[in-house]
Amino acid sequence: xxxxxxxxCEEAPARDRQNLRRLRVSLLTWGATFxxxxxxxxxxxxxxxxxxxxxxxxxxTLGGAALLRxxxxxxxxxxxxxxxxxxxxxxxxxxxxxAGLTYFLLDATGFVGETEVLHLVTxxxxxxxxxxxxxxxRYA
Amino acid sequence: MTNRLKVLRAERDWTQAHLAERLGxxxxxVNAIETGKFDPSxxxxxxxxxxxxxxxxxxxxxxxxxxxx
Numbered sequence: 001x002x003x004x005x006x007x008x009c010e011e012a013p014a015r016d017r018q019n020l021r022r023l024r025v026s027l028l029t030w031g032a033t034f035x036x037x038x039x040x041x042x043x044x045x046x047x048x049x050x051x052x053x054x055x056x057x058x059x060x061t062l063g064g065a066a067l068l069r070x071x072x073x074x075x076x077x078x079x080x081x082x083x084x085x086x087x088x089x090x091x092x093x094x095x096x097x098x099a100g101l102t103y104f105l106l107d108a109t110g111f112v113g114e115t116e117v118l119h120l121v122t123x124x125x126x127x128x129x130x131x132x133x134x135x136x137x138r139y140a
Numbered sequence: 141m142t143n144r145l146k147v148l149r150a151e152r153d154w155t156q157a158h159l160a161e162r163l164g165x166x167x168x169x170v171n172a173i174e175t176g177k178f179d180p181s182x183x184x185x186x187x188x189x190x191x192x193x194x195x196x197x198x199x200x201x202x203x204x205x206x207x208x209x
Contacts, residue, residue, distance in 0.1 A: 013160075079180065079181055080166065080168060081166065081168075139172040140171075
């Protein structure tokens with residue numbers, strides 16, 4: 001059986017491949033900016049508050065651009081690919097809401113201490129990746 | 141939903157990749173439709189029927205129904 005992770009990219013129509021390339025560029029730009037801003041913020045490289053705000057705004061704008069690209073990619077994608085994207089995003093959102101609310105209850109009852117929002121984002125991204133992998137296998 | 145896509149494609153000696161290209165979808169989508177793992181949208185189902193010059197019900201049937209003659 002072919003590797004399901006490579007299927008969509010190799011065999012997708014040209015329009016999907018082009019949108020996927022653009023999405024990857026957007027995500028890489030956003031991710032690199034996020035890392036640089038995080039590093040700069042934690043090491044006090046940014047200096048004045050206006051520069052910190054500008055860096056955060058830049059990061060958010062690039063994230064918004066990546067989100068728009070993702071929306072376009074999903075809208076114009078081959079319909080099986082679109083189903084896989086929508087389903088896996090639904091699972092990620094569901095797990096995120098469930099984990100977030102469970103954590104809220106655990107925190108309210110004093111069972112856990114404070115945690116970072118990045119953990120929730122990581123959980124959602126891992127869920128999205130796992131769901132995508134399993135769905136691609138199901139339809140391969 | 142069942143379909144006769146594999147038979148119709150074989151009658152014309154088309155590969156899945158060829159059919160996928162003509163429909164503007166991925167080969168994975170054609171394979172998933174043929175194996176009954178994925179039901180196409182109505183517009184794609186109509187495109188498939190049009191490509192084979194058949195009525196949509198001659199290509200796709202609800203579960204348990206046989207193709208009209």
